[in-house]
Structure formats: structure tokens, C-alpha cells
Amino acid sequence: MSVPFKTASLHKIHSGKFGAAFIVRVTWGVEPRPCVQSLAYGLLHVYLSPPPEERDLNDRLIRCLSRVLGLDPEQIEIVDETPISKGKVVVFYDISSEALEERVRQFLGLT
Numbered sequence: 842m843s844v845p846f847k848t849a850s851l852h853k854i855h856s857g858k859f860g861a862a863f864i865v866r867v868t869w870g871v872e873p874r875p876c877v878q879s880l881a882y883g884l885l886h887v888y889l890s891p892p893p894e895e896r897d898l899n900d901r902l903i904r905c906l907s908r909v910l911g912l913d914p915e916q917i918e919i920v921d922e923t924p925i926s927k928g929k930v931v932v933f934y935d936i937s938s939e940a941l942e943e944r945v946r947q948f949l950g951l952t
């Protein structure tokens with residue numbers, strides 16, 4: 842598995858009262874395996890094939906993150922979107938920032 846910026850820190854994961862949050866950058870097109878790869882500065886880059894309906898885009902992202910991180914989709918919420926940069930602020934409920942970072946690192950093979 843080729844992972845760009847393999848040593849990138851996930852220091853942009855923020856702790857909150859009910860969980861953790863970080864920024865996800867989405868690229869719509871051909872979905873490679875794995876669909877989640879790291880980016881520098883603690884962002885995650887997610888590649889997804891576009892669904893047929895525009896309204897399903899965020900649902901598709903939540904399902905991908907749920908599968909990759911082993912979380913229930915109900916624990917994941919997109920709270921802000923920046924269309925120009927394709928960045929989305931994603932909140933993960935009932936998980937600490939440390940536990941979330943560990944799950945991301947395990948998936949990316951960084952542990």
C-alpha cells in the first residue's frame with residue numbers, strides 16, 4: 842500500500858466535549874483501494890466514486906469513514922463544508938482524539 846506523507850502527524854485532530862474532529866478532503870472520481878490516504882498536516886484524503894444522486898455524497902463519505910475506522914455511522918457527522926477546497930469538518934462522537942488518531946494510524950499502517 843502506497844501512502845503519501847507516511848510520517849505526517851495527525852496533530853490536527855481536535856478533542857471536544859463529546860468526541861473528536863478533523864478535516865477530511867474528498868476527491869470524487871475513481872475510488873482506489875484503500876479509499877483513505879493521509880495528507881500532510883493531519884488531514885485525511887478520501888477518494889470516492891460519485892454516487893448517482895448529489896444528496897448521497899455525504900452519506901457515501903460517512904459510510905467510508907465508518908468502515909475504515911470501525912465506527913458506527915451514527916457516530917460520524919459532517920458539520921461544515923468548504924466547496925472550493927473540498928474540505929469537510931467531520932466530528933466523531935464518543936471517541937477521544939487519541940483513540941481516533943490510533944485507528945487512523947492503524948488503517949494507514951503507521952503503527
